[in-house]
Amino acid sequence: MKTFSLLHVPMLDRRWRKLAFLFFPVSVLLVIAMAILRTGIDPDQAAEIIYLGWACGLTLLNLSKEKVEDEMIKTFRLQAFHTGFFWLMCGLVAVLAVNYYRYGSIHAEAVSAGMVLFLLNLYVWAAFEYQKWRSNEQNPS
């Protein structure tokens, strides 16, 4: 069956997963190193560096192939992106509502790009792994 080529996103090779796992400790170590070297990094900048590092790692995990790329995995992936997007929107609305309640106006600073990228990727990854875990629960064969 032919698919519209513009909509087809090639998946990354599984080797990229190794690089993805490096992003998690490296971004934390980078912030610790910057604090030790007294570079004048403030907590917001530190959080943004960690958010972006973890977002990169999770993006690579979300876009890399599974061992067997069959139709069930593709269905899970589609559902995971849908679920992830839904929870991201709920979370962002909640953050903005809480900020509006506290300060009486919408603060754009309450939501950073790094935080949005991290949360979206985290929710997608979690939804995908949850579906895989559910499908792997053994039934007597």
Next chain:
Amino acid sequence: MKNSLKVERAKKDMTQQDLAERIQVSRQTVNSIEAGKYVPSTVLALKIAKVFDVGVEEIFQLEDGD
């Protein structure tokens, strides 16, 4: 949707892994279909029926509420 995949597999003395290799999916996918956790696409259902040399409706049947 209920299915008699496990019965058909037993008739042919076929493991989940054997079937998975024949229809080019993972063993987990076959396991999920058998358990009713995953409903296969028309293409995959036709491939499964072809392996057992029966009609799709002999393996997959609609249930009340489907």
